[in-house]
Amino acid sequence: MTRHPHPAEDLALSHLERRGLMLMTRNYACRGGEIDLIMQDGATLVFVEVRHRTGHQFGTPEETVGLGKQRRLVLAAQHYLARNPALAKRPMRFDVVALSGPLARAEFRWIRNAITGSG
Numbered sequence: 001m002t003r004h005p006h007p008a009e010d011l012a013l014s015h016l017e018r019r020g021l022m023l024m025t026r027n028y029a030c031r032g033g034e035i036d037l038i039m040q041d042g043a044t045l046v047f048v049e050v051r052h053r054t055g056h057q058f059g060t061p062e063e064t065v066g067l068g069k070q071r072r073l074v075l076a077a078q079h080y081l082a083r084n085p086a087l088a089k090r091p092m093r094f095d096v097v098a099l100s101g102p103l104a105r106a107e108f109r110w111i112r113n114a115i116t117g118s119g
Helices: 007-018 067-083
Strands: 022-030 033-041 044-053 092-100 107-115
Touching: 007 022, 007 033, 007 044, 007 092, 007 107, 022 067, 033 067, 044 067, 067 092, 067 107
Parallel strands: 044 092
Antiparallel strands: 022 033, 033 044, 092 107
């Protein structure tokens, strides 16, 4: 099942590419998990979760990446690495790109190493 990227993912991708990261894979999905962007930052493999909220009445975008979501991200990353074993020895991290407000003038927060460990 392929899903079309959300416009917030397009903005996040452009934001990260302008900062030197290179896209490897987009919307990687497996049973039980999905990763919005898989990027390369130098030698580091970066699994990126993109979150967007127009308002904060239900919390900030980054606050919506709860323990369950973190586990699904780690599961999807493990699946990706099992299918791409040459990448498994590289340094890696999980980042969150949080966008707040209307997309046309969204505030960006790039949180590196947002998820540590496997939950």
